[in-house]
Amino acid sequence: MAEHLVLADADPEARNTLDHQNRVAPHPATGTTVTESVLRAGLEPMSWNMIRLVRG
Numbered sequence: 001m002a003e004h005l006v007l008a009d010a011d012p013e014a015r016n017t018l019d020h021q022n023r024v025a026p027h028p029a030t031g032t033t034v035t036e037s038v039l040r041a042g043l044e045p046m047s048w049n050m051i052r053l054v055r056g
Helices: none
Strands: 002-005 032-036 038-040 049-054
Touching: none
Parallel strands: none
Antiparallel strands: 002 049, 032 038
């Protein structure tokens, strides 16, 4: 695995505003693994995830 980014916030109504432009922003996820060609990842509720894989 090369990268796992997540876009999420604990508050489902959270949004970016002029005063808080980075309230909701992509951040690195932890705990994502690839073992014997099996990807395992814990996904946050109501989130968008980007997992980038590379051939090894």
